Amino acid sequence: MLPLSHTSTQDKGNADLGPRSGFSFINCRRNAKLLAEGFQPPTPVRTGTSIVGIIYRDGVILGADTRATEGPMVSDKNCSKIHYLQNHIYCCGAGTAADTEMITLTTSSQLNLHQMSTKRLVPVVCASIMLRRTLFRYQGHIGAALVVGGVDRWGPQIYCNHSCGSNDKLPYAAMGSGTLAAMTVLEHGWKPDLDLEQGKQLVREAISAGVFNDLGSGSNIDLCVITKAGAKYLRTDTVASERGERQEKYCIKPNSTVVKATSVQNLLVASEHCYRVSLFPSCWKFYSEINLGDRSWPANTDPDEQPTTSASAKAAECQGKKKGNKK
Template sequence: MSPSLDLPPKGGFSFDLCRRNAMLQNKGLKAPTFLKTGTTIVGLVFQDGVILGADTRATEGPIVADKNCEKIHYMAPNIYCCGAGTAADTEAVTDMVSSQLQLHRYHTGRESRVVTALTLLKKHLFNYQGHVSAALVLGGVDITGPHLHTIYPHGSTDTLPFATMGSGSLAAMSVFESKYKESLSVKG
């Protein structure tokens, strides 16, 4: 046997749970059923800024394709964006707009404004009429204060004190609706 075959695997799919399910079925027990969770992205404005959050699971139907998928994308030093939808689409559109914002900063010598990122994102998505599968929660702080916006795949937008998107948005929204207060600060 070659030495390279003796090394433990470094990633890839783990069959541990498949083996466990087979063992349970052999003992006459019912194997657990899968639970589709989809994506949950959230944002919240508070007195001192904006908080963005996202899960890290990427799925392909019932299969978890990536347990560590980054769904919070850098746009500018003061602006970030959460993405739900097709991972490649959210990555491509946020990278493109991030590059445009960087060029704008180089040209003007000023910090990017959140409304500039919002305008670039919604124009791009509107031009593709929903064929770019990217639902976004954009948040940041600029000279005018903290901002939070949602951008839908067809290019429509909302400006809200808190926002949720993705298939897990209803559960997250129920928490925000019951717990959110206008005067939230870092201390509580």
């Protein structure tokens, strides 16, 4: 066993380096070198999302859609965006999928340690503060926008945590790419004394508004109802946008057209008349008068069999007037 005053060569080398930070940035230099050589980084998977949280009479209701996008492509149609923090605290995440997953897992483990240390129920504000400190430390480089909801001894609470590290305590909140559409529904329909069914329907309508007005949101609607008795996670509560089914096979041969339907009708020709329509617009009124006023035939007679001398006379008169004007 070495004495306390003894220092190995390796320890001397480490002592010369000075204080070290708690993070390793070797991968940052590697990434910069790869970018300089023309390597294109992969596109991160983002949950372009509509997430909602409201306070109702007996607790909190959280809602989210289930579409995850990777640029212009839909990478996952049934992604879970409501994350577990504690038995009475859940969190909806929008932004980069990997960031939301990891920050909620890390915060959940920290809350477990906090509960074991204090021997009491973790307040909802404690979870919001932990998330806020982590997001503020990275100054927006963690692409996660979170809606935290839960019920503790102070009652139901909703916290809105932005990726920059700021947070708000609100009676209802909406985040993600479908925020504007969802917030209009919440501002119109939210009331402090909503019951359970009214609150669930309001959350469904808010998420549906985000789904139908934002390409990054879609698929199904997940709900999470939190009360003093516990939480109930309703996976695929509503199918917002169903996929259309093909009714027929569309295998069309080249240089051909599909005939949808064929209809043959027998036409009975009563009489044939040939009219020479004048090219002068001023004569069109005579034909309109002929069609409306000049055909006054007795009853039980066919108008097409009557003579059209008045029509030809008026047309000739019109032609004569035009020639006279030209002279």
